[in-house]
Amino acid sequence: MTGFKCLAVPGPTNMPFEVRQAMDVPLEDHRAPDFPEFTMPLLADLKKVFRTETGQVFIFPGSGTGGWESAIANTLSAGDKVLTSAFGQFSFLWVDMCHRFGLDVTNIDVEWGRGVPLDEYRAALEADKSHAIKAVLVCHNETATGVTSSIKAVRALLDEIGHPALLFVDGVSSVGSLDFRMEEWGVDVVVSGSQKGFMLPTGLAIVGVSQKALDARNTSDLPVCFFSFDDMIKSNSTGYFPYTPAATLLRGLRASVDMLLAEGMDNVAQRHHHLAEGVRRAVSAWGLTNCCQDAQWHSDTVTAIKVGEGFDANDVIQSAYHKFNTSLGAGLSVLNGKVFRIGHLGWLNEIMVLQALGGVELAMRDVGIPFTAGSGVGAAVDFYAGGYQAAKVAAE
Ligand SMILES: Cc1ncc(COP(=O)(O)O)c(C=O)c1O
Structure with a gap:
């Protein structure tokens, strides 16, 4: 050819030359004394991409699917009620994961090609007087159908009804590309991956988590290990990771975050x-x-x-x-x-x-x-x- x-x-997606060059480096010691000088500013700058000030961003080796798992496993308990909708292959798969985790799923099936069903969400949330629904899931950009839903509208709905459910957002094909405002839209967990808006190879699940979602760890009883927010918080606070991070991808991520913010x-x-x-x-x-x-x-x-x-x-x-x-x-x-x-x-x-x-x-x-x-x-x-x-x- x-x-x-x-x-x-x-x-x-296409990988910029800057990102490639940033990753064309010798492998490095992720426990080196100066590694935090690289990781701490990166974690801080990622918050600007997610547009959160009070939340935290975690970087797991993995892909978007791992990010979905982290949202559920860290914050919910078996049998917890969640409100979901499926309007394409990716929203469908996240719902499937909820079932596999033993959650009590109220799912609204929507014709593929349409967006999040606000009216049905309203009805379900209004009917939930006891606030049994612990999380509301939304796929921001359904990659299978080319449909973007309004996260702002879902947040407005929750606020209007006064429902305290966590708001989980699949931002795999939106964060770093579409308008996304974690803080302003009151998003509690947003899941992204390295291979789309971040213009990197696949290999990172990049997850934004609000303080409210972090507090939900106290009541969660689902087993979590690899995707533990607790372990990440502990290690990240000193600039390290609980296990070997994908350091080469992190070098690329540094370049991509620089490009996005510039x-x-x-x-x-x-x-x-x-x-x-x-x-x-x-x-x-x-x-x-x-x-x-x-x-x-x-x-x-x-x-x-x-x-x-x-x-x-x-x-x-x-x-x-x-x-x-x-x-x-x-x-x-x-x-x-x-x-x-x-x-x-x-x-x-x-x-x-x-x-x-x-x-x-x-x-x-x-x-x-x-x-x-x-x-x-x-x-x-x-x-x-x-x-x-x-x-x-x-x-x-
Ligand atoms: C909207 C959306 N969610 C989740 C996923 C799953 O992510 P991954 O394939 O990185 O595990 C994808 C993948 O394309 C996606 O487009």
Whole structure:
């Protein structure tokens, strides 16, 4: 293969040169006397990415799934009631984990393509006069369907009803890309991973935890070991970890946090919105349908695109991958064959998105999906032509 392969899946994402270089270092002693000089500022700066002042951020070796586990195992007890919703493969899997932990799950199944069911959450929370529900779970950005839900609205609901449940958020494909405000939205545990907005290889579960969630450790009776907040707090307080940390990834994380903070978290979110809008315009110009059913839920990190009756989305993915050096995201579970996904998050700019859209057009032409060649790329070009800075100024 000559030239770049276009990585247009919604994680892992493209890795910036700065991050690669930061990790191209000899392996180091994670018990070295000066290791805390590196880790303490990193843990402090991560709080700026999560936008929390009173919470803490923990870094576990693992992936987002491990982060889910840490949220449950540290704060809840077997048989505790939790309120959940499933509207895509990832929200579904977190609910499944709740069952496996022996929680008493009230789950609301929502049509895939829609967001968190606020009305049903309201009804369940209002009916729970004894405050038996200990945690409310929300997938901020459902990567399987390209749906972003409003965490702010869930917080407002809890506050309005005066319900004290913990608010758990899956931020795996949102933190570091979308607008995310842990403190302002009263999020108690937010789970993220290294391979999406943080632009790193897979291997870290990065978890933000509020003081309220830390207090909930006192009543939790679920066994927890590897993902123990207690152990992390003890070791992190001196700048170390309870076991061998993924130190090389931490070096990369330092670089990625520096990049995010230098750009500014508001600008990061605006850039993602700008890039995503170009993709959405391309989808409309192709005459295809976004799996996300309403603009209020449009995800700025991933778009799932329906290929329509008579076509198999896997053919598009196969063609893009084998013939045109483009990796697209597959349709997961019930969406398999029905959608392909374009990831547009992380270290990305307009020309990289146009490359992905071009790859999609080549593949769609190859498998016979009818559309006008160049229409999607053209729509995105028209949108991007003013430039990101121009779009940003116009929005202000
Ligand atoms: C929204 C969401 N939650 C959770 C996960 C699971 O994370 P991981 O694969 O890092 O364990 C993913 C993975 O893509 C995801 O997109």
